[in-house]
Amino acid sequence: MLTPFLTTHRIFKYLASILISTALCTQAVQAEDTNRVIFADSVQAKAMAQRLQEKEGIAVADTLALLQKAELLPQVVQAVKPPKTKGVRNWDTYRNRFVEPYRIRKGVEFWNENAGILKEAEARYGVPQEVIVAIIGVETIYGQHIGNYRVLDSLATLAFAYPEGQKDRSEFFLNELEAFIALCNKTHLDALEVKGSYAGAIGLGQFMPSSWIAYAVDGDADGIVDLFNSRKDAIFSVANFLKVHGWETGKATRVLVDIQHADNLTELLAPDIVPTFTPAVLHEKGVKLTGQALPDEKLALIELVRGEAETAYVAGGQNFYVVTRYNRSSFYANAVLELSEALRLRKRMAN
Structure with a gap:
């Protein structure tokens, strides 16, 4: 049986250990908070908030409060840095990432599942069904990989903390961040919940926010443009993007x-x-x-x-150039078009 003195002594030691642990945890949190980057404090953020108030009617305080919740993502900074050792570009390596059996098989499945929608999109916009399917296939493997980065964090990181030592694209991402906040304000999207690529691209077709605003289409006519869950919206939006950028039926790819x-x-x-x-x-x-x-x-x-x-x-040809408006890379356009040809051939063989 414990004596009263020993019991009191042990209780005191136990309480002291709790207080010390709490103090250490508090110090760690304070240190973490001290090191945290507050994007809302930057001059660019305040100027952007002012623009959003003038153009979109979003209160300056609301934009800055949102940016207070944005977090710096070191992995995003790392992702846009050039490799330490610059290798020789290799079309074969690039091609093998996208024009491969799995994407072809899943692409035909996606095509069959959405045959009516794709046929309607081709009739309206003049873009071949296989090209629409191929773009969604290259971008997200038909919606399987739409990205796990919170878009608010990605865009804020690249707008306000773009890595030095390379071409500065911070202004581009600042504009996309502004477009993203405006987009969320006028749609069903929650700025704190939307996930996308490390560069801030969203949905099945990986539209940047400004492209969503400019080219996205309410294909299913439900009053909401949803590039995440509505395949008709996503398919029509890809086709509309290509059409607006100059796709011409019958022109060469x-x-x-x-x-x-x-x-x-x-x-x-x-x-x-x-x-x-x-x-x-x-x-x-x-x-x-x-x-x-x-x-x-x-x-x-x-x-x-x-x-x-x-x-x-x-x-x-003209339509090859149009595909590069989606991603300004000749490798990208050639991969999309090769995949589209492979999809058309596989579907024809299956039928």
């Missing part, structure tokens, strides 16, 4: 070529992805187009670097 001689490659590659040369001019300069139906329009010669292997080339 990509044409295979045979480089007969390389005397004029520097000149031919100078315009990059902008369609510049007629098929006749390309032929004169040693680039032979292959295929049954050759396009009667200007084309761009696209270079597909393959690491140490021999470089490949393809001619991109």
